Amino acid sequence: MHHRIHAAYHQAKFSRSRCAWLFIDDVPIEEWLNNHLEYPDLDLNGLSLMWLLDEEEDALAQRRFAPAEDGTSTPVPLLVCGDDMDFDCFVLMTEQVIDGETLHWRRFGLSVSSGLEVGITTRWDAENRSISFPLAEFREALEDFYRLMKACEK
Template structure:
C-alpha cells in the first residue's frame, strides 16, 4: 500500500497560532502517534516548521529528512510545541528511501542523553502498533518543498512562484 502524505493547516493547542501539520492518508501525524501513545502530551508539531529556530537543530532535521538510497536516518519529525526545540518530547521516525519510494519504517520517542544535536536519535524507545508507511518519493519531496517555501517566507530570499527548490541542499 502506498500512503498519501500532505499538509493541512491546524491551530496550535497552546499558542492559538495556525501551523502546517503533516497528514497521512487524511489523518494528522499527531493523532496517529497519540492513538498509539496516549501518554504523550497533545500539541506536538512538525520539526519542519519555522518555529524550530535553532540553526543547528534545523540543519539536523533537514539533513535527515531524506537519506541517500540504501541508508537509513533517524529523523526528528514531531516536537513539543511548548519549547519548540529538540530537547523536550521528540518523536523520531526511521526513514529509508529507494528510487521510487520513501519509507517510514518505525516511530519512537527520543530517549538518549544527547548533549549535542547530532547525538539526537542515538537511543529511541520504538513504538509498537504504528504500521510502516510508504510514500511516493515525488509526493514526499513535494511535502518537503512546501515546508521549505514556508521557511523561506521568513528569510530575505523568497523563491519565485513555480520555482523548483532543491531539497537536498537545505
C-alpha cells in the same frame, strides 16, 4: 499500501496561529500519529520542522527529513514537546528508509539522546508500525511545506 502526505496550513493545539504543516492522509501529522501509535497526547506536540529554538537543531531536523540515497536509513525527529520546542525534552523519532521510489517510516520510538545527538540512541517500539509514501510525493510535500513556511514569515 502507500499513504498520502502533503503540506498545508494548520493550527496545532499548542499554537496561537496557523502555520505550514505536514498531513498524512489529510490528517495533521501529530493527530494521525496520535491515532496510530500508543503514546499519550501526541497531538499536543509540534512538528520538528517548525519553531525549533536552536538554529543548529532546526538545520539538523531539515537535513534528517530530506530523503537520502536509495538503500539508506536515517533517524528523523518527527515531533517535539510543544512547550519547549527543542531536542532536550520529548522527541518522537522514526527510522526513515529509502527503497527505490518509496520512502518508509519503518519504526517509531523515543529519543534517549538529546540536542544535536537526537535519535542516535532511541528506544524503538517493540511493535513495528511502518508507513510508506511515494518518494516523489514526499519530496513535493517537503517543498510545499518550505514554500508555505516562507509565506508565513512575510
